[in-house]
Amino acid sequence: MASAGGSMKEAAKTSVRKVAVLGGGAFGTAMANHVASKGILVSLWAREDEVVHSVNSKHENSTFLAGIPLSEKIVATSSVAEAVSEAELLFLIIPTPFIAKWLEQNQTVLPWQVPLVCFSKGIEQQSLRTPYEILVDELPGKYHAKLAVVSGPSFAKEIGVGLPTSVTCAAQDLEVAKQVQLALATRNFRVYTAADVIGAELCGALKNVLAIACGASDGFGFGANARAALITRGLAEMTRLVVKKGGKASTITGLAGVGDLVLTCSSSLSRNYSVGQAMVARSLPEHKRQVTGTGNFNQDLAVAEGVKTSLAVHLLAERLGVEMPICESVYEVIHKGVDIKTALRKLQDRPLRAEHDEYQGTWAVRLLLPTSQGALRAAAPGAQATLSCAVDTLFRIEEVRKTRADGEVEGQLCVAWALDFRYCIDLLKLPSWEVLTAADRGWPGLDEDEADVAAVRASAPLRSCFWRALPCVEMRATARRLLKYAPLAAPLAVPLARGLPDTGPSVRPREKSAQLRSFPEARCSTTHEREFAYIHEHNFDEKMWSIAGKVDFLGLMEEGCYLFKGVARDVILRAPQIKSVPLAASALLCNAFEQAPAIAEILRKIVELPHLFAVVMASDSWDALAAELATISTSAPTASSAGAAASGGTGETVEVATSPTPTGACIEPSHATTSAEAHPVFADRLRLRLRALLLEDFPRFATSHAAIAAEHAAGTHVVARATLLPGVCRQRLPAASSKSSAGRWTPARRMSRQATGGTSMMPRHTLHMGAMRVTTTPLRSLVGRQCSPFEKGGEGQGGVERSPNCSGTTQPPVAAHSLLNSFSDGPAVVQEHRPSWAGVVPPAQAQAAPQCTFGRWLRALTPGRTAQGRCILTSMLSRERSRSPGRAASVWSSGDVPPLPGRHRWVEGGRVAVYGHDLQNA
Numbered sequence: 001m002a003s004a005g006g007s008m009k010e011a012a013k014t015s016v017r018k019v020a021v022l023g024g025g026a027f028g029t030a031m032a033n034h035v036a037s038k039g040i041l042v043s044l045w046a047r048e049d050e051v052v053h054s055v056n057s058k059h060e061n062s063t064f065l066a067g068i069p070l071s072e073k074i075v076a077t078s079s080v081a082e083a084v085s086e087a088e089l090l091f092l093i094i095p096t097p098f099i100a101k102w103l104e105q106n107q108t109v110l111p112w113q114v115p116l117v118c119f120s121k122g123i124e125q126q127s128l129r130t131p132y133e134i135l136v137d138e139l140p141g142k143y144h145a146k147l148a149v150v151s152g153p154s155f156a157k158e159i160g161v162g163l164p165t166s167v168t169c170a171a172q173d174l175e176v177a178k179q180v181q182l183a184l185a186t187r188n189f190r191v192y193t194a195a196d197v198i199g200a201e202l203c204g205a206l207k208n209v210l211a212i213a214c215g216a217s218d219g220f221g222f223g224a225n226a227r228a229a230l231i232t233r234g235l236a237e238m239t240r241l242v243v244k245k246g247g248k249a250s251t252i253t254g255l256a257g258v259g260d261l262v263l264t265c266s267s268s269l270s271r272n273y274s275v276g277q278a279m280v281a282r283s284l285p286e287h288k289r290q291v292t293g294t295g296n297f298n299q300d301l302a303v304a305e306g307v308k309t310s311l312a313v314h315l316l317a318e319r320l321g322v323e324m325p326i327c328e329s330v331y332e333v334i335h336k337g338v339d340i341k342t343a344l345r346k347l348q349d350r351p352l353r354a355e356h357d358e359y360q361g362t363w364a365v366r367l368l369l370p371t372s373q374g375a376l377r378a379a380a381p382g383a384q385a386t387l388s389c390a391v392d393t394l395f396r397i398e399e400v401r402k403t404r405a406d407g408e409v410e411g412q413l414c415v416a417w418a419l420d421f422r423y424c425i426d427l428l429k430l431p432s433w434e435v436l437t438a439a440d441r442g443w444p445g446l447d448e449d450e451a452d453v454a455a456v457r458a459s460a461p462l463r464s465c466f467w468r469a470l471p472c473v474e475m476r477a478t479a480r481r482l483l484k485y486a487p488l489a490a491p492l493a494v495p496l497a498r499g500l501p502d503t504g505p506s507v508r509p510r511e512k513s514a515q516l517r518s519f520p521e522a523r524c525s526t527t528h529e530r531e532f533a534y535i536h537e538h539n540f541d542e543k544m545w546s547i548a549g550k551v552d553f554l555g556l557m558e559e560g561c562y563l564f565k566g567v568a569r570d571v572i573l574r575a576p577q578i579k580s581v582p583l584a585a586s587a588l589l590c591n592a593f594e595q596a597p598a599i600a601e602i603l604r605k606i607v608e609l610p611h612l613f614a615v616v617m618a619s620d621s622w623d624a625l626a627a628e629l630a631t632i633s634t635s636a637p638t639a640s641s642a643g644a645a646a647s648g649g650t651g652e653t654v655e656v657a658t659s660p661t662p663t664g665a666c667i668e669p670s671h672a673t674t675s676a677e678a679h680p681v682f683a684d685r686l687r688l689r690l691r692a693l694l695l696e697d698f699p700r701f702a703t704s705h706a707a708i709a710a711e712h713a714a715g716t717h718v719v720a721r722a723t724l725l726p727g728v729c730r731q732r733l734p735a736a737s738s739k740s741s742a743g744r745w746t747p748a749r750r751m752s753r754q755a756t757g758g759t760s761m762m763p764r765h766t767l768h769m770g771a772m773r774v775t776t777t778p779l780r781s782l783v784g785r786q787c788s789p790f791e792k793g794g795e796g797q798g799g800v801e802r803s804p805n806c807s808g809t810t811q812p813p814v815a816a817h818s819l820l821n822s823f824s825d826g827p828a829v830v831q832e833h834r835p836s837w838a839g840v841v842p843p844a845q846a847q848a849a850p851q852c853t854f855g856r857w858l859r860a861l862t863p864g865r866t867a868q869g870r871c872i873l874t875s876m877l878s879r880e881r882s883r884s885p886g887r888a889a890s891v892w893s894s895g896d897v898p899p900l901p902g903r904h905r906w907v908e909g910g911r912v913a914v915y916g917h918d919l920q921n922a
């Protein structure tokens with residue numbers, strides 16, 4: 001038995017008697033041998049009969065791990081059912097591209113009560129899923145609690161002969177990770193536990209791509225300096241993607257990150273590194289021949305996961321707007337047939353930059369400009385396009401200047417990306433701003449007379465578009481989507497998306513306005529606090545809104561904190577011209593992050609602006625927002641008068657007044673429109689998915705919004721399909737009580753009503769708001785129906801109709817409130833917590849949060865089909881609380897980690913995890 005024997009002390013800690021290793025390749029065999037070295041019985045499933053035969057007869061896997069003697073405790077089999085029978089741990093070790101198919105074929109025999117640990121390192125080409133994501137997507141919810149991954153520097157050959165190795169086991173449930181740790185650990189095989197599953201997996205996948213680059217560099221004899229640089233800058237790429245996908249930066253410095261990267265990038269034991277070397281050895285024509293057509297690399301090398309993963313990383317980076325030049329080079333060489341030396345040289349020739357992404361805007365600008373410039377040009381040949389961007393917390397004006405000087409930006413159109421108006425103003429302050437503003441017919445009125453403005457408006461479909469909300473790294477992806485799905489809210493992109501050349505009146509230079517000239521230089525800041533301190537210091541609002549008032553379109557995609565901090569809010573509340581905002585180009589997406597009063601205030605204003613549509617995705621403050629809205633709807637005359645006007649001022653008015661206004665409604669982005677899996681209370685998930693919506697469901701959202709816009713364009717009547725989020729649904733009150741706040745629903749009352757069936761919830765309802773008619777549908781009426789309320793319906797526009805695949809049954813809601821009560825009395829403050837938004841909720845706020853948001857989770861997890869999820873959540877939370885009483889626990893759905901392809905399905909059992917993060921450290 002060649003594998004290192006662990007100390008008896010370690011081995012005694014595990015009670016595991018049998019492990020099933022599913023995959024008889026090199027690594028599966030090595031791990032089988034290692035586990036067997038602990039005296040554990042191993043059943044090794046291998047696909048190839050010759051492997052089964054070789055292992056059982058010769059105790060050697062002469063196909064994949066030749067020359068290494070195997071333990072007699074390993075029994076190979078070609079039957080998965082046999083392998084997993086009585087196994088207490090399942091190790092899945094097959095290359096990533098085959099996992100989904102394998103699961104499809106073998107799921108029925110896989111036990112769900114035991115941990116399933118995946119050792120594969122890659123990203124699926126089509127779906128861009130990591131192995132864990134594949135498992136979550138492909139396996140029913142009952143399996144999810146016991147999933148884990150193992151990653152880290154671990155060459156099969158070295159493990160096979162018992163050389164010292166350390167790896168990380170990451171699992172959402174620490175207990176599972178610990179179980180795996182004990183089963184694997186020996187003196188020569190250290191296993192650490194971790195919670196960052198996605199981070200560990202992405203590191204494992206990315207290092208393979210980077211290893212190809214290093215192999216190539218070494219193949220060329222570029223030397224140790226170059227390899228060290230590739231590793232280090234590769235690490236930076238890894239970090240960006242991992243963080244972007246919701247992983248932790250700390251994972252990068254761990255075994256799964258730097259550990260495996262260094263190993264794989266510097267040893268010819270690595271298949272991926274060897275692929276890089278081999279590519280150099282081949283002549284260019286030969287290499288090109290191999291990648292021609294399908295883009296498939298030599299099949300012999302297919303198990304070098306980096307080959308296929310490089311394509312997935314290319315797509316993922318593009319989708320997420322993450323800069324990954326080294327991985328991109330590998331992709332170009334392998335899948336595009338680019339000359340390898342040229343690709344490596346190109347890396348060297350990239351513009352100089354700061355080493356760290358301290359100033360995100362710097363590289364985001366640089367990144368965005370050439371890429372999107374190309375996209376713009378491709379979309380609209382003949383149109384000169386200027387894409388200017390002001391990104392995230394920093395706007396590095398010099399970058400734009402530099403790029404412009406480089407001749408990369410020229411022409412007539414300007415898309416201003418802005419965190420807020422400060423940045424737009426900065427754009428205008430460019431020395432050559434005439435080019436920008438002349439092109440920017442969407443900002444009429446800055447220096448023009450009204451006739452000019454009217455002419456521009458009449459002739460051009462373009463409008464200014466202030467987009468904000470996405471961190472800079474997402475900008476590129478957003479740019480693509482805006483171009484593609486322009487009808488939603490990127491009017492500037494519309495003609496481009498349609499492939500039309502620039503239209504509208506000819507441009508003419510304009511003077512800078514004195515107002516703009518006098519605006520102080522922007523300062524660099526790295527935190528929101530500083531940024532907003534700056535804004536306030538300069539009384540920015542005053543200057544800003546006077547400009548904002550001139551715009552036609554105000555498209556604000558906010559991430560809550562910004563909204564709260566006032567910029568967008570003030571624009572909406574104070575800019576009188578916004579009243580004329582055309583619906584087609586109006587959308588307010590805001591995530592009311594604990595800012596119920598601010599959001600409610602905005603909504604109150606929007607009530608007066610019938611054309612401004614709001615998509616509100618409140619999160620933690622939803623109940624509070626509902627209460628605020630109740631105040632508004634009972635006191636604001638606008639909603640009721642609009643209703644009165646439409647209904648003749650009779651009883652109907654009452655309903656209008658007591659219901660949320662259209663602005664309180666949520667335009668369903670229909671991400672579940674066609675899915676029979678749509679959960680009745682999907683809106684809860686929706687709220688948690690702002691980012692997902694923006695990044696992934698944009699097409700569908702754009703579609704529904706575009707439909708609204710089209711109807712608007714066709715006539716004056718606008719029909720919106722809207723629904724009320726549960727938190728906003730309120731009782732249908734009699735006229736008298738609706739006028740007073742006494743009739744307002746408290747969260748507790750609402751909860752108990754839901755628990756008893758909620759029959760008194762507001763019915764489907766049509767509101768007339770000026771030219772807009774909004775049909776609202778309370779979600780409660782949909783509970784138990786496994787369809788989206790936006791399934792295509794025959795009940796008139798905006799109506800709700802069962803889809804053929806709806807059961808149509810209405811289950812009584814379970815008593816969610818009793819579960820809620822069991823958690824709302826303790827010291828723990830339960831917060832929905834998005835890993836990617838860590839820090840948005842200051843600890844103080846989190847600790848002081850008056851209401852427990854867990855109730856919504858329970859609602860999201862009920863009824864019926866998600867009972868499993870509720871149990872998981874319940875037990876996890878209990879454990880967390882007993883483990884660290886008094887600390888805040890954060891609760892989040894792994895489905896919220898952006899972006900998990902295919903996760904729109906409400907997976908049975910819910911992908912719910914409770915982490916013991918102290919929000920102080922979040």
Ligand SMILES: NC(=O)C1=CN([C@@H]2O[C@H](COP(=O)(O)OP(=O)(O)OC[C@H]3O[C@@H](n4cnc5c(N)ncnc54)[C@H](O)[C@@H]3O)[C@@H](O)[C@H]2O)C=CC1
Nearest residue numbers: 024025026027028047064093094095098120121155156303
């Ligand atoms: N070899 C190593 O040192 C390490 C490998 N890994 C990862 O483990 C995974 C498996 O790699 P190895 O064991 O090295 O593979 P391998 O290259 O030694 O063998 C290929 C494996 O793929 C299987 N396979 C081929 N076509 C298949 C199909 N259509 N369906 C199902 N299985 C199929 C073969 O049966 C064989 O088990 C990969 O994701 C790899 O990145 C992780 C750490 C170390």
Ligand SMILES: O=C(CO)COP(=O)(O)O
Nearest residue numbers: 152153154155270271272
């Ligand atoms: O993942 C590995 C080591 O940790 C194996 O790398 P290769 O697949 O490149 O051989």
